[in-house]
Amino acid sequence: MGITIQNVIDLMVKGPIPNTVDGLLAGNPEDEAKAIAVAFMPSQYVIEEAIARGANLLITHEGPHYAHRDPMEVLKQDSVFVDKNKTIRQSGLAIYRNHDSVHRVQPDLITAGLIEHLDWNNDVAEVREHASIVALPAAKTLAEIVQDVKEKLGIEYVRVVGDPSTLCQRIGLSVGYRGSASVMLPLTQPEPPDLFIIGEGMEWEIPAYVTDAVQQGKRRALIVLGHAESEVPGMKLLADQLSSGLDGVPVYFICEKPLFQLM
Numbered sequence: 001m002g003i004t005i006q007n008v009i010d011l012m013v014k015g016p017i018p019n020t021v022d023g024l025l026a027g028n029p030e031d032e033a034k035a036i037a038v039a040f041m042p043s044q045y046v047i048e049e050a051i052a053r054g055a056n057l058l059i060t061h062e063g064p065h066y067a068h069r070d071p072m073e074v075l076k077q078d079s080v081f082v083d084k085n086k087t088i089r090q091s092g093l094a095i096y097r098n099h100d101s102v103h104r105v106q107p108d109l110i111t112a113g114l115i116e117h118l119d120w121n122n123d124v125a126e127v128r129e130h131a132s133i134v135a136l137p138a139a140k141t142l143a144e145i146v147q148d149v150k151e152k153l154g155i156e157y158v159r160v161v162g163d164p165s166t167l168c169q170r171i172g173l174s175v176g177y178r179g180s181a182s183v184m185l186p187l188t189q190p191e192p193p194d195l196f197i198i199g200e201g202m203e204w205e206i207p208a209y210v211t212d213a214v215q216q217g218k219r220r221a222l223i224v225l226g227h228a229e230s231e232v233p234g235m236k237l238l239a240d241q242l243s244s245g246l247d248g249v250p251v252y253f254i255c256e257k258p259l260f261q262l263m
Contacts, residue, residue, distance in 0.1 A: 028094065039254040041064075133172055155226075
């Protein structure tokens with residue numbers, strides 16, 4: 001037998017992680033890993049695409065059942081839940097969730113992936129536990145940064161607070177659901193960012209803070225990427241690492257359309 005699913009897991013995960021949501025959610029760890037698909041989330045589309053590409057191991061950041069931890073009991077009788085699990089079971093697809101492991105390495109692999117995709121590797125001024133601070137070589141307007149972010153991440157839209165002409169040089173950046181006040185407001189000390197970039201967070205926290213700052217005449221702005229949009233680059237980076245670390249096992253990254261449509 002060649003490389004097993006457990007071998008792949010061991011390559012990704014170094015040592016035990018307490019209170020983790022990571023783990024093999026479907027499949028046998030002793031099976032051979034014939035082809036691997038990596039994605040942000042195991043949506044119905046991603047599962048079907050992984051099967052179509054011949055993958056027997058799917059590695060995702062989020063889980064399949066619409067909750068961070070175990071699914072609600074009421075969901076277990078729901079036809080969407082039942083049909084999704086039927087697809088997984090009948091295909092024999094193994095699914096490994098890698099959420100905590102990639103966030104708890106230093107530097108955070110998911111944040112590192114976003115920074116790399118934005119070509120800001122050389123501009124990182126500080127790395128904190130759940131966020132990073134980027135200092136651009138020269139200030140750019142919010143409009144220029146928005147256009148650059150959309151082009152480099154391949155996304156059609158972002159949500160913004162602030163005047164498009166605002167000059168931004170110091171940027172506080174977080175991914176996923178880390179766009180809360182408890183994570184982002186400490187970045188204002190000792191020197192406040194001109195711009196916050198987050199995946200998502202409570203709208204009455206950082207978006208409200210930036211709105212008040214702008215009303216007071218302060219140079220502040222916010223870009224909300226979306227949860228998946230902020231974390232997909234990190235999972236692409238994980239796929240690249242697996243591809244270079246596994247000899248002879250195909251590794252595919254599966255990307256899908258944004259969760260929301262604009263109407």
